[in-house]
Amino acid sequence: MARSIVYDYFSLPVFVRENTVLAMGENDQLPDYEYAENVVLHLFEIKDGAEITTEVTDVSGKTVLVANTKREGNTVSVTVDHPQYHPSVMVHGMTGVAIQTELEVNYTDKGVI
Numbered sequence: 001m002a003r004s005i006v007y008d009y010f011s012l013p014v015f016v017r018e019n020t021v022l023a024m025g026e027n028d029q030l031p032d033y034e035y036a037e038n039v040v041l042h043l044f045e046i047k048d049g050a051e052i053t054t055e056v057t058d059v060s061g062k063t064v065l066v067a068n069t070k071r072e073g074n075t076v077s078v079t080v081d082h083p084q085y086h087p088s089v090m091v092h093g094m095t096g097v098a099i100q101t102e103l104e105v106n107y108t109d110k111g112v113i
Helices: none
Strands: 018-026 040-044 051-058 063-072 075-080 088-092 098-100 104-108
Touching: 018 051, 018 063, 040 063, 040 075
Parallel strands: 040 088, 075 098, 088 104
Antiparallel strands: 018 040, 051 063, 063 075
């Protein structure tokens, strides 16, 4: 008998490549909200020399927040152009790396295979 697993939209596994910065909003109740407000920038396996630009739009598609992520050696820097949106950073599985940013930073091994 085949085993099946049922996921809802918010627990469905997402597979991401290395050098990914995945912006995820915090609102799971509405499809249209201020996406940039309290957005979490999830960093996955940022490799040395990587430079990544991540744009967050509003509901009309206009870019309202730009995050720049760059790794040089054992240092990853994250800057945003509009910190008043209160974005934060979640680092997935990168050990031995210093994160330089003015944003709140959290670390997790969750989501790393």
